[in-house]
Amino acid sequence: MNLLLQFLFIFLLLQLLFALWNAAQLPMLEDPRWKKRSDPSLMVSGQRLKRLSILIPARDEAENISACLASVLSCGDAGVELEILVLDDRSTDGTGKLAAAAGGARVQVLEGRELPDGWIGKAYACAQLAEAAGGEWMLFLDADVRLRPGALRAAVAAADIQGSGLITGFPRQITGTWLERLVVPLMGFTIISHLPVLLVRGSNDPRFVAAHGGFMLIHRDSYDRCGGHEAIRSELVDDMSLARAVKRARDPVTLADITAVSEMRMYHQAAGVWNGYGKNIYAGLGRNPLLLLLMLAFYILMYVVPFGMAVYSMLNGLEAAAFWSILSYLAGAAVKRTSDASGRQPVWLCLLMPASIMCLAAIALGSWRGSRSPQGYEWKGRRYR
Known part of the structure; x- marks a missing residue:
């Protein structure tokens, strides 16, 4: 487990260096x-x-x-x-x-x-x-x-x-509602980070x-x-x-x-975030379910797992695991802060990155389901498939 957390930290550190350079371009x-x-x-x-x-x-x-x-x-x-x-x-x-x-x-x-x-x-x-x-x-x-x-x-x-x-x-x-704050700035994050x-x-x-x-x-x-x-x-x-x-x-x-x-x-409102991103995410990935799955797995591994492991390790007295998981969580937050700074978003928002990724995952899965539904997506009073 410690080896995995060390790998995540090194990867996120490299991701941070790329994001800092990329934002400057x-x-x-x-x-x-x-x-x-x-x-x-x-x-x-x-x-x-x-x-x-x-x-x-x-x-x-x-x-x-x-x-x-x-x-x-x-x-x-x-x-x-x-x-x-x-x-x-x-x-x-x-x-x-x-x-x-x-x-x-x-x-x-x-x-x-x-x-x-x-x-x-x-x-x-x-x-x-x-x-x-x-x-x-x-x-x-x-x-x-x-x-x-x-x-x-x-x-x-x-x-x-x-x-x-x-x-x-x-x-x-x-942004106004919490779902807006958590999800909307991820547009800039995907660009600055990747x-x-x-x-x-x-x-x-x-x-x-x-x-x-x-x-x-x-x-x-x-x-x-x-x-x-x-x-x-x-x-x-x-x-x-x-x-x-x-x-x-x-x-x-x-x-x-x-x-x-x-x-x-x-x-x-939250419904607008859900519907707006829902019609775009899966289509933006070329309607490729494997690519969607890989994207969500990558984001959850990089930005959610370290936070979860930090909580688990601290509750169970695993000092080494807690150390590396906290470092990884903070490195991920720093990557998010880099994109948030580019988009002129508040400083504290980066600390909520795990929640942002989980909201994104829920909307992405809803986007996939919408593509398979006979009703498709609804936007501005019109329906699209």
Whole structure:
């Protein structure tokens, strides 16, 4: 048992070193060093972005759309012409009227068409927005995202430098309920702990990719080359699928730290966390049950077993086992703290890592069960398989 715990500690220590290095590779969207971290060969010679289309798909977003538009409109001068389009995706709660009232003459509200067979709702909404957009770059923005002053200027600067492709990032996550606190920050954890950030930008391999659908800044030509949302119309995890499509089209994809210029609260209750992640986890793993099982076994071994062994060892007077299990638990917490710091989450949250993993495991198993159920997954009043 002590040998196993020593192995876990060494592995987690190496994981911590990787996470610390990996977090440092994220370019910050508002950082003037962005230019130094980008490939100058991708700059469009002598040209600057003239028009940016901000595209907001909204289905039953009455609680969010006014605040979202207010944040966009209060961002300040972006140095370019802004086009702001909201697609009311057949909402039943007055989202379209609220968007029109909040945006006034500066916002155009489009009426969404009926969802065709074979399409996921958000993908079709985004496709309609792209069809109507006239900007050289398009920023797909979720209605629950709030931009901070300077966000659009930073986005325009990054777009000018990169010249093509996709720029995406994870807004700072605001959480309220306990399930939100335990589960939502794990998005950043999986990236900082396992995905080499440099390969997102530096490799054309679509396996090395990460994206957040709440903030997707994409060049029009890159969007057309990769087939846009029509090419991924049936994909539940639309953001990752679009990023992979951009890579397959040989255009650059950059994952940036956008926590200083944006924030969001994805879910407002435990049920939203369960349903939202439930529809994505199994699909995000390619609907591979073996991969799901291996992932859960790995996370439980690394981040739950040390805590359980620490409690057991201390209760039974096993001093050596208690020592190594506590070290392993603290090393795992340090890995989580590294990702939490990158996502601007509270310090104490990392100590609850074992509970986070157990909640993730429960949702992942529910995601697998949902794929096998005739009812499938329910989201925004629609059902998907």
